[in-house]
Amino acid sequence: MAMALLVACHECDLLQREPDLPQGGKALCSRCGATLYVRRRDTIDRTLALVFAAAVLFAIGNAFPVVTMEIQGQRTEALVWQGAWRLYKDGEPLVGGIVFLTAFVFPLVQIVGMLSILLPLRLGLTPRYLVPAFRTVEESRPWSMVEVFMLGVLVSLVKLSHMATVVPGVGMWAFFALIIVLASATSVLDPREVWDRLDATAANGTAPDDCREGSTA
Amino acid sequence: MSVPTAARLGFLSCHVCERVTRAVTGAAAPKCPRCGARLHSRKPSSVARTWALLIAAAILYVPANAQPVMITTSLFGTQRDTILSGVAYLWQSGSWPLATLVFVASVVVPLLKLLALGYLAASVHYRSRRNVLGRSRLFRVLEFVGRWSMLDVFVVMVLAALVKLQSLANIQAGPGAMWFGIVVVLTMLASMSFDPRLIWDSVGEDDGRQAGAI
Numbered sequence: 001m002a003m004a005l006l007v008a009c010h011e012c013d014l015l016q017r018e019p020d021l022p023q024g025g026k027a028l029c030s031r032c033g034a035t036l037y038v039r040r041r042d043t044i045d046r047t048l049a050l051v052f053a054a055a056v057l058f059a060i061g062n063a064f065p066v067v068t069m070e071i072q073g074q075r076t077e078a079l080v081w082q083g084a085w086r087l088y089k090d091g092e093p094l095v096g097g098i099v100f101l102t103a104f105v106f107p108l109v110q111i112v113g114m115l116s117i118l119l120p121l122r123l124g125l126t127p128r129y130l131v132p133a134f135r136t137v138e139e140s141r142p143w144s145m146v147e148v149f150m151l152g153v154l155v156s157l158v159k160l161s162h163m164a165t166v167v168p169g170v171g172m173w174a175f176f177a178l179i180i181v182l183a184s185a186t187s188v189l190d191p192r193e194v195w196d197r198l199d200a201t202a203a204n205g206t207a208p209d210d211c212r213e214g215s216t217a
Numbered sequence: 218m219s220v221p222t223a224a225r226l227g228f229l230s231c232h233v234c235e236r237v238t239r240a241v242t243g244a245a246a247p248k249c250p251r252c253g254a255r256l257h258s259r260k261p262s263s264v265a266r267t268w269a270l271l272i273a274a275a276i277l278y279v280p281a282n283a284q285p286v287m288i289t290t291s292l293f294g295t296q297r298d299t300i301l302s303g304v305a306y307l308w309q310s311g312s313w314p315l316a317t318l319v320f321v322a323s324v325v326v327p328l329l330k331l332l333a334l335g336y337l338a339a340s341v342h343y344r345s346r347r348n349v350l351g352r353s354r355l356f357r358v359l360e361f362v363g364r365w366s367m368l369d370v371f372v373v374m375v376l377a378a379l380v381k382l383q384s385l386a387n388i389q390a391g392p393g394a395m396w397f398g399i400v401v402v403l404t405m406l407a408s409m410s411f412d413p414r415l416i417w418d419s420v421g422e423d424d425g426r427q428a429g430a431i
Binding site for chain 1: 234385
């Protein structure tokens, strides 16, 4: 499939021919300089490995307290979903909901979504749910805010350290590792390759004539 | 010749998977043949939606800053903290790098986002052709920084979850936290509904008209 396809810049809409890139190469828009796409090496394998690690870290991060606080012998600890639940019970269901979605649900959607897409692809399977699943993963990414959440944890630790003994828990280290692993997973993922594989295996006879360069003439 | 954009040449590019498809005239609500997402040359009523969300965010920004985001009850009484008084407290307790961080994330970024997106939407409305590249870059920055404003909501959440010591001290989220959370979500939705390709649409437009005239 080495035909010249067309690509439209997502920032300025300039229509240009897709350059053939070497592994690790990056295509920039010739008008506005936005990154059109990057070709990643072994994208499926690498991303899959990182997403597996992310799944383990996410499980640890949510099973153990993120922070433990001690004031005069009284101890409290907090897990992410507990924090959201306490906000809900305090009469702030909306804030609790936002926190629960951005720090728990959407990161989970990212991890489970990528696993359920990349694992079958790696095994050469293409069940029907892959296309809507990958679309959901791609569209919900901005709402997964693990890194913002962890910065919030750090700020609260400093605020509390004036009045109590605060101990970072296992959950916190797991979450820090999760930030790094998730960020690397997104940066080694080549969505174009995933889409191409999904397209090639769609096999319903819709040859991509309409996006081939020759058809403009 | 005018600048060859997908829209001018009759192509649609998918906003999810970026596949380019030839536009079929008269076809209602075309869908991407690859990923099934709805296709449109430009995001539908992009500028109007951006304005609506921005105005809503700007209105709610007032209670978000005026009302307390955090209510602390302790042996010494009740203390109501707004976002700014929280920053002031951090500054006074000597953690000025952190105070700066919280100030930037919860005051500078939302304000900047409201103003800058408003400017971008207005510049598109008036088909400005000035500093196109700069405006395009501005949008890229806005998209990236917006989510960090959620910082203060998370801080309140962690503090409210931890400080629950019946007699000694109790921290609760205040109504300001809700308004602030909504403001951040609205500004994120605003930047998502803005279509950066509109910034470039005025470029090379006149060239086309001139070519037609000659």
